[in-house]
Amino acid sequence: xxxxxxxxxxxxxxxxxxxxxxxxxxxxxxxxxxxxxxxxxxxxxxxxxxxxxxxxxxxxxxxxxxxxxxxxxxxxxxxxxxxxxxxxxxxxxxxxxxxxxxxxxxxxxxxxxxxxxxxxxxxxxxxxxxxxxxxxxxxxxxxxxxxxxxxxxxxxxxxxxxxxxxxxxxxxxxxxxxxxxxxxxxxxxxxxxxxxxxxxxxxxxxxxxxxx
Amino acid sequence: xxxxxxxxxxxxxxxxxxxxxxxxxxxxxxxxxxxxxxxxxxxxxxxxxxxxxxxxxxxxxxxxxxxxxxxxxxxxxxxxxxxxxxxxxxxxxxxxxxxxxxxxxxxxxxxxxxxxxxxxxxxxxxxxxxxxxxxxxxxxxxxxxxxxxxxxxxxxxxxxxxxxxxxxxxxxxxxxxxxxxxxxxxxxxxxxxxxxxxxxxxxxxxxxxxxx
Amino acid sequence: xxxxxxxxxxxxxxxxxxxxxxxxxxxxxxxxxxxxxxxxxxxxxxxxxxxxxxxxxxxxxxxxxxxxxxxxxxxxxxxxxxxxxxxxxxxxxxxxxxxxxxxxxxxxxxxxxxxxxxxxxxxxxxxxxxxxxxxxxxxxxxxxxxxxxxxxxxxxxxxxxxxxxxxxxxxxxxxxxxxxxxxxxxxxxxxxxxxxxxxxxxxxxxxxxxxx
Amino acid sequence: xxxxxxxxxxxxxxxxxxxxxxxxxxxxxxxxxxxxxxxxxxxxxxxxxxxxxxxxxxxxxxxxxxxxxxxxxxxxxxxxxxxxxxxxxxxxxxxxxxxxxxxxxxxxxxxxxxxxxxxxxxxxxxxxxxxxxxxxxxxxxxxxxxxxxxxxxxxxxxxxxxxxxxxxxxxxxxxxxxxxxxxxxxxxxxxxxxxxxxxxxxxxxxxxxxxx
Numbered sequence: 001x002x003x004x005x006x007x008x009x010x011x012x013x014x015x016x017x018x019x020x021x022x023x024x025x026x027x028x029x030x031x032x033x034x035x036x037x038x039x040x041x042x043x044x045x046x047x048x049x050x051x052x053x054x055x056x057x058x059x060x061x062x063x064x065x066x067x068x069x070x071x072x073x074x075x076x077x078x079x080x081x082x083x084x085x086x087x088x089x090x091x092x093x094x095x096x097x098x099x100x101x102x103x104x105x106x107x108x109x110x111x112x113x114x115x116x117x118x119x120x121x122x123x124x125x126x127x128x129x130x131x132x133x134x135x136x137x138x139x140x141x142x143x144x145x146x147x148x149x150x151x152x153x154x155x156x157x158x159x160x161x162x163x164x165x166x167x168x169x170x171x172x173x174x175x176x177x178x179x180x181x182x183x184x185x186x187x188x189x190x191x192x193x194x195x196x197x198x199x200x201x202x203x204x205x206x207x208x209x210x211x212x
Numbered sequence: 213x214x215x216x217x218x219x220x221x222x223x224x225x226x227x228x229x230x231x232x233x234x235x236x237x238x239x240x241x242x243x244x245x246x247x248x249x250x251x252x253x254x255x256x257x258x259x260x261x262x263x264x265x266x267x268x269x270x271x272x273x274x275x276x277x278x279x280x281x282x283x284x285x286x287x288x289x290x291x292x293x294x295x296x297x298x299x300x301x302x303x304x305x306x307x308x309x310x311x312x313x314x315x316x317x318x319x320x321x322x323x324x325x326x327x328x329x330x331x332x333x334x335x336x337x338x339x340x341x342x343x344x345x346x347x348x349x350x351x352x353x354x355x356x357x358x359x360x361x362x363x364x365x366x367x368x369x370x371x372x373x374x375x376x377x378x379x380x381x382x383x384x385x386x387x388x389x390x391x392x393x394x395x396x397x398x399x400x401x402x403x404x405x406x407x408x409x410x411x412x413x414x415x416x417x418x419x420x421x422x423x424x
Numbered sequence: 425x426x427x428x429x430x431x432x433x434x435x436x437x438x439x440x441x442x443x444x445x446x447x448x449x450x451x452x453x454x455x456x457x458x459x460x461x462x463x464x465x466x467x468x469x470x471x472x473x474x475x476x477x478x479x480x481x482x483x484x485x486x487x488x489x490x491x492x493x494x495x496x497x498x499x500x501x502x503x504x505x506x507x508x509x510x511x512x513x514x515x516x517x518x519x520x521x522x523x524x525x526x527x528x529x530x531x532x533x534x535x536x537x538x539x540x541x542x543x544x545x546x547x548x549x550x551x552x553x554x555x556x557x558x559x560x561x562x563x564x565x566x567x568x569x570x571x572x573x574x575x576x577x578x579x580x581x582x583x584x585x586x587x588x589x590x591x592x593x594x595x596x597x598x599x600x601x602x603x604x605x606x607x608x609x610x611x612x613x614x615x616x617x618x619x620x621x622x623x624x625x626x627x628x629x630x631x632x633x634x635x636x
Numbered sequence: 637x638x639x640x641x642x643x644x645x646x647x648x649x650x651x652x653x654x655x656x657x658x659x660x661x662x663x664x665x666x667x668x669x670x671x672x673x674x675x676x677x678x679x680x681x682x683x684x685x686x687x688x689x690x691x692x693x694x695x696x697x698x699x700x701x702x703x704x705x706x707x708x709x710x711x712x713x714x715x716x717x718x719x720x721x722x723x724x725x726x727x728x729x730x731x732x733x734x735x736x737x738x739x740x741x742x743x744x745x746x747x748x749x750x751x752x753x754x755x756x757x758x759x760x761x762x763x764x765x766x767x768x769x770x771x772x773x774x775x776x777x778x779x780x781x782x783x784x785x786x787x788x789x790x791x792x793x794x795x796x797x798x799x800x801x802x803x804x805x806x807x808x809x810x811x812x813x814x815x816x817x818x819x820x821x822x823x824x825x826x827x828x829x830x831x832x833x834x835x836x837x838x839x840x841x842x843x844x845x846x847x848x
Contacts (some may be wrong), residue, residue, distance in 0.1 A: 012423070069424035073709070073808065073815040080294050082321060082346070086421030098417050099329075109294060109321030117311075127806030129816055134294070135347035138421035164424050169821055170763030172709065179709040179815030180765055185805055205310050209298030209350040211224070212281035212376050285497070285596065285603040339594030341604055381609055382551030384497065391497040391603030392553055397593055436847070493848035504718050506745060506770070510845030522841050523753075533718060533745030541735075558718070559771035562845035588848050629734050633722030633774035635648070636705035636800050 002034040003194050004060035004158075006051060008067050008140060011042035011092055018168045019066040022186040030191055033198045036060065042092045042140055044085060048102075048147040055151060060158050062197045064114065065148055066190065067141035069164035070171070073179035075123055075189045076133035076164040077116040081146035082109045086138035102146040110149030114161035115203040119193045128189050129181075132208035136162055159201070163193060214246045215406050216272035216370075218263060220279050220352060223254035223304055230380045231278040234398040242403055245410045248272065254304045254352055256297060260314075260359040267363060272370050274326065274409045277360055278402065279353035281376035282383070285391035287335055287401045288345035288376040289328040293358035294321045298350035314358040322361030326373035327415040331405045340401050341393075344420035348374055371413070375405060426458040427618050428484035428582075430475060432491050432564060435466035435516055442592045443490040446610040454615055457622045460484065466516045466564055468509060472526075472571040479575060484582050486538065486621045489572055490614065491565035493588035494595070497603035499547055499613045500557035500588040501540040505570035506533045510562035526570040534573030538585030539627040543617045552613050553605075556632035560586055583625070587617060638670045639830050640696035640794075642687060644703050644776060647678035647728055654804045655702040658822040666827055669834045672696065678728045678776055680721060684738075684783040691787060696794050698750065698833045701784055702826065703777035705800035706807070709815035711759055711825045712769035712800040713752040717782035718745045722774035738782040746785030750797035751839040755829045764825050765817075768844035772798055795837070799829060 007023035010016055023037045038054035040047045055063070069076060083106045085097040116132055123130035136142040145162035152160050165186045166172075172180035219235035222228055235249045250266035252259045267275070281288060295318045297309040328344055335342035348354040357374035364372050377398045378384075384392035431447035434440055447461045462478035464471045479487070493500060507530045509521040540556055547554035560566040569586035576584050589610050590596075596604035643659035646652055659673045674690035676683045691699070705712060719742045721733040752768055759766035772778040781798035788796050801822045802808075808816035 067424065072424065073813055079296070079350075080320065082292050082323075084291070084323070086419055088419055088421045088423055096419065098419050098421075099415070107319055107321075108292065108323055109319075111294075111296070111320055124809040127804075127809055129805055129808040129814065131812065134350060135422065137424040138291075138346060139423045141424055168763075169765055169817070172765040173760040173763055176767065177709055178765065180817070181805070182818035182821060185818060203311070207298055207300055207308065207310050209300040209310075210347065211300055211351045212279065212284065212349040212353055285601055336597040339592075339597055341593055341596040341602065343600065380551075381553055381605070384553040385548040385551055388555065389497055390553065392605070393593070394606035394609060397606060491848065496848065503720070503774075504745065506716050506747075508715070508747070510843055512843055512845045512847055520843065522843050522845075523839070531743055531745075532716065532747055533743075535718075535720070535744055558774060559846065561848040562715075562770060563847045565848055627735070631722055631724055631732065631734050633724045633734075634771065635724055635775045636703065636708065636773040636777055 001032060001198055002058060002060045003062040004036050004038065004054055004058045005190065006038045006040050006054065006065045008040050008042045012089055014171060017068050018165050018186055019068050021183055022190055023066055025187045026190060030194055033194060040144060044091050044095050044097055044143055047140060047144050051144060051147060063148055063158050063160040064163055064193060065144050066163045066165060070167050071178060072164060072166050074129040074131045076131050077119055078112060078133050078136040078145060078162040078164060079116060080109050080111050080134060081136055081142055081149050083146055084138055085143055091140060102143050103150050106150055110146060112161035113159040114197045115200050116161060117204040117206055117208050118200055119196045120208060121204055122192050122196045123189055126192055128185055133164060134210055213244060213410055214270060214272045215274040216248050216266055216270045217402060218250045218252050218266065218277045220252050220254050224301055226383060228380065229280050230377050230398055231280050233395055234402055235278055237399045238402060242406055245406060252356060256303050256307050256309055256355055259352060259356050263356060263359060275360055275370050275372040276375055276405060277356050278375045278377060282379050283390060284376060284378050286341040286343045288343050289331055290324060290345050290348040290357060290374040290376060291328060292321050292323050292346065293348055293354055293361050295319065295358055296350055297355055303352060314355050315362050318362055322358060322365065324373035325371040326409045327412050328373060329416040329418055329420050330412055331408045332420060333416055334404050334408045335401055338404055340397055345376060346422055425456060425622055426482060426484045427486040428460050428478055428482045429614065430462045430464050430478065430489045432464050432466050436513055438595060441492050442589050442610055443492050445607055446614055447490055449611045450614060454618055457618060464568060468515050468519050468521055468567055471564060471568050475568060475571060487572055487582050487584040488587055488617060489568050490587045490589060494591050495602060496588060496590050498553040498555045500555050501543055502536060502557050502560040502569060502586040502588060503540060504533050504535050504558060505560055505566055505573050507531065507570055508562055509567055512563065515564060526567050527574050530574055534570060536585035537583040538621045539624050540585060541628040541630055541632050542624055543620045544632060545628055546616050546620045547613055550616055552609055557588060558634055637668060637834055638694060638696045639698040640672050640690055640694045641826065642674045642676050642690065642701045644676050644678045648725055650807060652804065653704050654801050654822055655704050657819055658826055659702055661823045662826060666830055669830060676780060680727050680731050680733055680779055683776060683780050687780055687783060699784055699794050699796040700799055700829060701780050702799045702801060706803050707814060708800060708802050710765040710767045712767050713755055714748060714769050714772040714781060714798040714800060715752060716745050716747050716770065717772055717778055717785050719743065719782055720774055721779055724775065727776060738779050739786050742786055746782060746789065748797035749795040750833045751836050752797060753840040753842055753844050754836055755832045756844060757840055758828050758832045759825055762828055764821055769800060770846055
């Protein structure tokens, strides 16, 4: 079984991206799971090209894309990707799309096909703060997550999902009040998610819903 | 031109719902717009039946469903409804669905068709805190919003959207640190949204996106 | 019986200060309580001169100073004033003191002598979000609160306290996610605090403590 | 030169206290600084007895008491201790004092005498989120901090301060949305504070103030 894990390059004026840092520290093999990794440019469009290349090259069974969620305190497994790019800040090429579809003619949304609730339960069991999130935003993370699930729908033979991770402590040190997570724990969290995804297809039937 | 505005009955142990209170205080006519209102039971399934009844009875051009978002500080216009019920607490009939579709076989999501960014701009212009939100949660608000847009897609001749409103001050007085909004301002906010929706079909091309 | 209520002029780039707006809308008489009001300049030092002038002129039994706490959701009655000026931003005269005592040689702190817990209970009873706060910050609000209680300690025959109020909705409309409170409710809240202060000297023995 | 560092035993239903865990992992010597540590019971009164015992036994030059601040994201160096116990929850002996002085007849407050701003600057420099805090609450942390500084004022020959630390990740895993910090980073942070305190008596003249 093979997993592909992607991480974005730094954006928004940061010199580091916790997602990419963590992805680059994953082992090559985890139990019976082979792990391939790919950095993605923090650029609309080009990120999807790089993702497709990696999919073609690695032919994974499981794909987890990982991105930074500055301001969140938990490892957040995203439930849904929506077909809209609405950029609050420019990407690394200066593009700032507004209300543009990720895929013209694509469905309004895709749901993750990894067992996100089982993963959240396993993360908490391991002592890592974790949650299901109902919005991946409307910037590059959602863009790549949507693109990934669109590939899956178009015949991809993989299951996919998206993980948002907190700032690293060194990033949060410059943002008053911002929560953070140590790099070791982000790496450990990704490994746990991959292991859960590799060992079960169905998800846990537990509530992780939000009232609003 | 006619608008239908709905509000939920109290739920979750509250004795009041700011959405319903506000909806019941709307005028019958606003400029050239006739306004019909309907209370919705805070019950999965039955809420949609009541909504459909109101749609049949009033034949509106514009529909705005309104719900309580305890903990939010702003009038939040929702961008997207997703096809999942995942209840963190039981509804008023004791139902607590987990990861069940709102509409079996329905698309993963629907986008609002009201001009939400123009409405947010008008609300702010009027001195009311407002935002575009990318998640209506997975409880009754999302349930009704999805059901509404599914009706629209199934031949309804209306444009639709969903508004989340903060606690009333009297509710927030029992929840340490919770933000609130005066009833008069929620009523005023709904009126502004309806006026914007009545006077323009297209939306503003301004960013209201979220990074994550 | 006579009360003096003060409110600051706008600062920090704002064109309005909810404290001053509310204070100016207080009635001249409330039950048996006469109410005098005074605006205070948002300037270190000069604010205390204006406060002393108002104390001399009005000879109050009760003094409530009121200030803006952007970001807070509740009416916050302050428990303690500390003898330090540490300004995060410049005041309206461009002064930005760092770790300077409010009163050279003064004690490290003064406690409010108004019945703050009874006031918080009465505010909540009236449906207004309220709390006891253990820090008035280190800017002008704490400066005036400390100066006030120093006057009381130096022979002033009044009881005194400080109230922090949220942004007005029109201010919060320009600060994403910021909570706010309607002006009418801030005015009502101040009146309730004054009535409680006028009718009891001792405080309620209920916990309003903070763990950290 | 000798430092005493204290940490509280778990309280409030927790089975672990990040403060104590970190303190127990400090080295015995740090550069030229000898480090003694002491656990404190999470009990009003008895905590101060244990603190006094440790002061007598170790005769330190520097004292840093450390406590848990569930909900905070940063290492928070406290500026001021106030003379009040107001317990939101019972301590480990079931005591829940309300508005009782820590020391009868003591001054209203004491300021920390460690260089807290220099320490915050050094922590951030090392990539650790840190802040000056203007309230240590009104529970056991403030109680011990006040008691410590009262000892210093009564002839103690040490400089003293208090550090609030976030939840450990394993604690935050059970509190939705709560920020946390890895134990290694808390330990590192304490060491940095001690080193700064050992090498300078005066503080940095930089603003770390709060508006409210």
